[in-house]
Amino acid sequence: MSLKTHKILFQPHGKEISVADGENLLRAAMEAGVHINASCGGEGVCGKCRILVESGDLEGGGLDKLSTEDREHGYRLACLSQVKSDVVIRVPVESEVDASVLNKHTAPRHTARVKSFSFEDLKEKGLLIPPVEKKYLKLPEPSAQDNIADVTRLIQHLKVQYDEHRLGVDLDVMRKVPDVFREKKFEVTATIVRPVREDGKNQIVNIEAGDTTDCNYSVAMDIGTTTIYGQLLDLNTGEVVSEYGDFNGQISYGEDVISRIMFSEKGDGLATLQKRVVETINGVLDRIFKRGKVKRECITTITLAGNTTMTQLLLGINPRYVRRAPYVPAAIMYPPFHAQSLGIDLAPHAQALIYPGVSSYVGGDIVAGVMGAGMYKSEKLTLFMDIGTNAEIVIGNKDWMACTACSAGPAFEGGGITFGMRAAKGAIEDFSIDPISCEPMIVTKGNVRPKGICGSGLITIVALLFENGVIDNRGKFNRNLNTDRIRQREEIWEYVLVWKDATQIDRDIVITEPDIDNLIRAKGAMYSGALTLLEEVGLTIQDIEVIILAGGFGSYVDLEKAMTIGLLPEVDPEQVVYLGNSSLLGARMSSLTNVLRRDVVDVVEMMTNFELAETPSYMDHYVGALFLPHTELNYFPRLHKRLQEKTRARQAS
Amino acid sequence: MSLKTHKILFQPHGKEISVADGENLLRAAMEAGVHINASCGGEGVCGKCRILVESGDLEGGGLDKLSTEDREHGYRLACLSQVKSDVVIRVPVESEVDASVLNKHTAPRHTARVKSFSFEDLKEKGLLIPPVEKKYLKLPEPSAQDNIADVTRLIQHLKVQYDEHRLGVDLDVMRKVPDVFREKKFEVTATIVRPVREDGKNQIVNIEAGDTTDCNYSVAMDIGTTTIYGQLLDLNTGEVVSEYGDFNGQISYGEDVISRIMFSEKGDGLATLQKRVVETINGVLDRIFKRGKVKRECITTITLAGNTTMTQLLLGINPRYVRRAPYVPAAIMYPPFHAQSLGIDLAPHAQALIYPGVSSYVGGDIVAGVMGAGMYKSEKLTLFMDIGTNAEIVIGNKDWMACTACSAGPAFEGGGITFGMRAAKGAIEDFSIDPISCEPMIVTKGNVRPKGICGSGLITIVALLFENGVIDNRGKFNRNLNTDRIRQREEIWEYVLVWKDATQIDRDIVITEPDIDNLIRAKGAMYSGALTLLEEVGLTIQDIEVIILAGGFGSYVDLEKAMTIGLLPEVDPEQVVYLGNSSLLGARMSSLTNVLRRDVVDVVEMMTNFELAETPSYMDHYVGALFLPHTELNYFPRLHKRLQEKTRARQAS
Structure with missing residues (x-):
């Protein structure tokens, strides 16, 4: 074993790191906090991690995977390079991930956005059951004639002053109670978490001296494969106080869920991925607290929504069987737990809630969208699509729902x-x-x-x-x-x-x-997925009344163009609703009212999952969709007409 | 600051330790694991920590508190000695605590012991609701047509095969499920903890590969101020598999609850005391597992009962206000929690339950006795007494109960x-x-x-x-x-x-x-406490139908002699029941059936606490009781007659 070390200087960042002789360059970049694209998880397949050696020597470098020109210029593949001397490495702009764009608000193409509910809307609709409330109490001081336990006093007065019942008390509250009661002469504020099930307990999870009722916040977070977005919510007003997004720190270990799962299966890969996503979450929390000027202690709950793989990785649940037939997730519903138990940097009493999913490839992010968009309460037959590498499709309304996922590829x-x-x-x-x-x-x-x-x-x-x-x-x-x-x-x-x-x-x-x-293959997979699902429930494209486009992609795609290539069925653009970050929307709604937390259990049970691979007609539909826009041009009458006009125009010119 | 260190050799143990110059000898003994009596918590008052300096020098030593003879022999008080050189210290036998006696079964004086219920008894009386059950399942393997989540499969088959409903699942179970399911081809055993409240959830807390239903145990433990006793219980039979007792490691920091509380208020005293008691608990667990030949992983719950101070110290709840008027405990009921969160060395899924108490000086040990003895179900008017430094008295039956505590002193x-x-x-x-x-x-x-x-x-x-x-x-x-x-x-x-x-x-x-x-002061305090409590509820000593003596002391006291000195009211000895370790009995019963865990909530609410200091007649009763047996000799007619006979005999001789 060599004890030699080498210095690596990454440019243009100017970040320097010392590594042992023979260290993998991609791994060294991770250590140094330099992000390099590694779509395939560092296996030398995707060729995205091209870097330029400015001085010094690397061993390996994947020379056979590079063009002659690139080789001669000094390009190497980071994932296949070992460091054998001091080196200066330049990371080309296209090999890097740029986080700044995440937090710049660009106006989306579509204006038909789903409105976020305000507290007033929720109240009007009878949908407001705050999941966390704070109650201020001025307790009588104990005396020889009235020396009941501090916690008993708290419970009694919550009953008398606020008609609170079915109260439970956390052990940590018991630890705080003696001193907190006496800090401001028995003036205290109790934080109460409402039960999701109506017959559950109202749990006292925190006690503070004095009146702190104005400090009652929660966090909603979308745990995306690529990006993690957080919003800080004021539970007294329902408003978003601040928000922030960052790339998921797991991205260095593979761009898609499959490469993440593969990484999780190696050595302590699962622990590494969990640590990375928690680091990103904590970074996002830091920023939203700073931006919102809110103290960490004021947050009682965090609601997290992500796809099944992201959820299992976050929870430290081995996702091995998610990527292997017959694609079985470990669980689809998760109990609430203490956020700190995962390393999430919130107060000890802060509770984490994870959005339930349906199957290995229809996860909590999709369910969150269905909840947040109100699709589960709609009379109209709706096609919900989340376009991406793993694309999800839900069809249905308040009475039934069918869902599926298809692998569209990363195009x-x-x-x-x-x-x-x-x-x-x-x-x-x-x-x-x-x-x-x-x-x-x-x-x-x-x-x-x-x-x-x-x-x-x-x-x-x-x-x-x-x-x-x-x-x-x-x-x-x-x-x-x-x-x-x-x-x-x-x-x-x-x-x-x-x-x-x-x-x-x-x-x-x-x-x-x-x-x-x-x-074409990607759009064909999606379109044929939707056709197959419709056929399975005895419907056709023409029955669709509303299309909901979820995800960041959906917000920027040109609807007309998407119909032109046959990604979306050709409908009146007015029927298309842009949902944005469906996962974040659902997480936010669930942070504001327990009604969604209760309803989601029924919704998840109502959603029937279809595996396209097990549906024989899918392949037929897919083959038919491998054309622009489709073999059946009459599915796209408006385009058909335009094409005829253009052909005529060309022939005329 | 001196950097000098000195060696101390403790004899007859032969234990050696190095300490900094000036270290307190009592503290050094604690470090070395040598127990020395320190009744007053190391304040130089009680004079119990006499040790003999065999060589070397100590500074201080409490010379003014020792007799001339002791001083000359080389005796010093450990708590007031600082180590200034290498020393050899002999710990006299009477200054030491001897644990061996705890585990020798000496026949108690009384035979009227409360019988421990068997499973059959409990079943017959309709009192058997096992708090933990294990269910073995042979699950169908997933297929493309049946690829529901592992946890969903588990829940579905528990419903079908065992009619289980209202199931909740721990996050740790979700982490284990993917691998455990596939370890023995989908043959698994689920551990289910039953809810205390009937409308609660049946919580799946563990999952194991194969059939492990024969491995289902729990632990009952009495956390005494002086001693800690544990019993390992087979939940398939209700039998005690093994038991062990040890001195509470906190004993080195003061013999009674008041000196422990005082210690807990200094620096990190609370954390130290918590650590010590957990160490003792873990030592007892090691022994009962070894003696019972049972694996730690087979234990799902541990039930702990102790007085209010012991409970608060164990839970890390500052007991400061327990010893200060108006004597307010932090809490009297405690939620279940993970045993590991306190450092108790059980499997991650093992749950700890703490017996609820009534007040600062009528704690969980007494409530456990009331439950374990079945007093709360009895028609007969019962006087329950736990004789000790802090003596507790409960009077009542199934319809009402009054309780109090008196400080009898350590006699x-x-x-x-x-x-x-x-x-x-x-x-x-x-x-x-x-x-x-x-x-x-x-x-x-x-x-x-x-x-x-x-x-x-x-x-x-x-x-x-x-x-x-x-x-x-x-x-x-x-x-x-x-x-x-x-x-x-x-x-x-x-x-x-x-x-x-x-x-x-x-x-x-x-x-x-x-x-x-x-x-006389000690027995006077107890007797007058009982008289006062009876008077408060409008009864007299003559109304008592049954006396229950709780605690180790009660089991060895000669009843007739206790009546002679006026500690106990003079009743037919057949009316006296010996309960033994009431705390352990109650903990054991609660480990075997949830019926007790449910009933105890009502019992605690039914028990009215009286503060003797707030009851004006107490002082009158106390003064009257400062005689042998009492000023009112007619309370003790049998003794009165004997004394008259003896006087006559002496006068005759």
């Missing part, structure tokens, strides 16, 4: 796309094309020079290439167009979106036929 | 008595006297040479000295008797029980007038 998040990237600064998010010259017009996030294509940009690009005849309904380029933007390189046809000199990354940004094929 | 436990000691090996426990020569006959515990007098021995000695006219009804020696055993030393009259040469301690063992006075 919507920029994965598997040559220049794909997240919806971060420099991502091409809008596009148009001159039908004659085939010259593009490009708009990027943040209006900076482009460095890649995000999912919603990709949809727009493909939709317009298709509508303008640059590609056909199988996604193949028209080889006969007179433009140097369409070219063949190493056997692959591609369209140059941005010439090298105009980019941030010193390479031509292109979209290739395999990229388009990946998108 | 019953050998405190405040020149040669007083615990009921350990070498304690004089029986005595008779020749009425003519005044020569005694002595019987000791373990039939070894005497080293002191235990409480029950003291009662017998005083009763016989009184009945034989050696002392009068104020406890003063008859100065006219012709015996060298009665003598005056340093102004104090005393009776020599054992001459120096016949003892283990190389000093005459005597009983002095102040000793007798202390006993």
Whole structure:
């Protein structure tokens, strides 16, 4: 065993770290707090972790997985490199994850947002049962004639002054009571957590000296595979006091749930992933407390919603069987527990609640959306879609619900796309094309020079290439167009979106036929999933009254373009509702009223899960959906009409 | 600050420890695990911590508190000594606590013991609701058509196979489920804790692979101020598998509750005392598991009963206000909690239950006795007495109960008595006297040479000295008797029980007038407490139908002698029931059936607490009780008759 160590300097961050001889570079970057994309979990498959060696030597480096040009420039794959000397490493902008974009509010494309309920709305609808209340009491001081136990005195006076019954008391409250009672002459404030079940106990979880009733907050949090968003809620007003989002610290161990599960199965991987997500949660908490100017002690509950894998990883439950047929989760409902028991940095009395899920691939984030959007109370037949690598679909209304998940692949998040990237600064998010010259017009996030294509940009690009005849309904380029933007390189046809000199990354940004094929497969999986689910319950696309688009992706996608490529069924855009972060919305609603916490138990039992792999018609539907927009063009009458008009126009010119 | 250290060798233990210059010797002994009596909590008042310096030097030593003889022999008070050099210290046998006696079963004097209920008895009486049950299941393996969550599968099959409902699941069970299910092909055993409230949840707290239903145990434990007793119970049979007792590790910090509370108020005293009692608990657990050949993982619940101070110290609740007027405990009922959260060495799922109490000085040990003895279900008017430093009295039956506590002083436990000691090996426990020569006959515990007098021995000695006219009804020696055993030393009259040469301690063992006075005050406090309580509820001594004597002391006291000195009211001995360790009995019963756990809530609410200090008649009763047996000799008609006969006999001789 060598005892040598080497210094690594990461640029442009300027972060330096010492590591043992032979240390893996990706791991060293994690240690140094430098994020590098590692979509495949560090297995050398995805090629996303390209870094530039500026000085010193690396062993390995995945040379065979790099182009000759990249190799010669000094690019290596971090995940396959071992450090053998002092090195200076430059992390290219496209290999990095950029968190700043998460906290910039960009106006979503859609205005038909689901309104967040106010306290007044909830009250009017009889939906307001606050999950946590604080009660201020001026207790009579004990005397020789009245020397009942402190806790008994508390309970008696809560009964008399506030008509409180079925009271339970935490052991920690008993530990505080003797001193707290005497700190401000028996003026105290009790924090009471209401039971979810109506016959449960009203639990006294904290006691403070004096009147602290104005300090009553809770936290709602979305535990996404990619991002973690938190909101601080004032339980006296129902308002969001502050919010913050950050990338899930687990991202360095794999971008999707499958690679996370694989990582969790190695050594102490599960513990590592749990630690990382808790670190991110604590970081988000720090920021929302600072932004909201609220003390940590004022938070009594935190509601967390995430998909089944994120939930199991957070709770330290081995997700091994989530990724193996027949895809069995450990649990779908979880008991409340002390947030501190997971390392979440809240007061000892703070309780954590986890949103229940339905199955391994329809998790708490989806259920939270169904609850938060009020779909479970709606009369209208609704199609709920969360578009992403793992896409979830729910169909139903207040009387029944069917749900499923399909693996769409990472195309919507920029994965598997040559220049794909997240919806971060420099991502091409809008596009148009001159039908004659085939010259593009490009708009990027943040209006900076482009460095890649995000999912919603990709949809727009493909939709317009298709509508303008640059590609056909199988996604193949028209080889006969007179433009140097369409070219063949190493056997692959591609369209140059941005010439090298105009980019941030010193390479031509292109979209290739395999990229388009990946998108078609992704949208085909989703559309056919929805068709299959409808068919299973005896309905058709035409029966859908409302579409709810959940997730960050849904908020930026151009609806018309999504219909053009056949990702969404062609309906009146007015029927489409944008939900935003469904997980966060549901978590927030459950933080404000126990009515949702009670109802969710019934909703989860009502949601019938379908496994598409077990549904024979799914493959037929899928094959039919591997076209732009679909083999059955009559599912898309408006597009059909437009295409006919354009073809006529082209033939006329 | 000096950095010097010194070595201390404690003899006869041979234990050595290094300490900083100036360290307190009593504290050093604690560190070394050498128990030294310290009745007053190390304040130099009680003089019990006499040790012998064999070599080296101590600073201080409480020289002014020692006799000239002791000083010259090299005796010092450990609590007032600082270590200034390497020393060899001999701990005299009478300054030590001897644990071995605790685990030797000596037949109690009384045979009218309360029978422990068997499962059959409980079943017959409809009192059997097992608090913990294990259910074995052979679950169908998941398939593509049946891929519900593991936990859902468990709950469904508990419903189908065992008609289980209202099931809750611990988070730790969810963590175990994926692997445990697959360890023995979906054959599992679930451990279910039954709710105390009938509308509560049946909580699944553990899951194991295979059939482990035969491994289902619980622990009952009495947390006494002096001793801690544990019993391991087989929940499949209701039998006691093994038991063990040890001195409470807190004993080094003061012998009674008041000195413990005082210690808890200094620095991190509370944490120290909590740690010590948990250490003792863990030691007792180790022994009962080893003796019972039972694995720790098989224990699901531990029921602990102790007085209010012991309970608060165990739970880490500051007992400051327990010893200050108006004597307010923090709480009297406690929620169940995870045993591990206190450091109790049981499996993570093991739940701890604490017996509820009534007030600062009528604690869970007394309530446990009332429950265990079945007093709360009895039609008969019962006087329940737990004799000790802090003596508790309960009067009542199934319809009502009144209770109180009185500070009898430590005389019953050998405190405040020149040669007083615990009921350990070498304690004089029986005595008779020749009425003519005044020569005694002595019987000791373990039939070894005497080293002191235990409480029950003291009662017998005083009763016989009184009945034989050696002392009068104020406890003063008859100065006219012709015996060298009665003598005056340093102004104090005393009776020599054992001459120096016949003892283990190389000093005459005597009983002095102040000793007798202390006993009279102790028994007077108890008797007048009972009289006052009866008067408060409008009854008299004659209404009592049954007397229950609780506690270790009660089991060895000679009933007739206790009535002679006026400790107990003079009733037919057949009406007296010996309960033994009431605390342990109640804890055991509550471990076997939830019926007691439910009933105890009502019982605690039914028990009316009286503060004797607030009851004006108490002082009158007390003054009247400061005689042998009492100013009102007609309360004791049998004794009255005997005394008249003896007087007549003496006058005749």
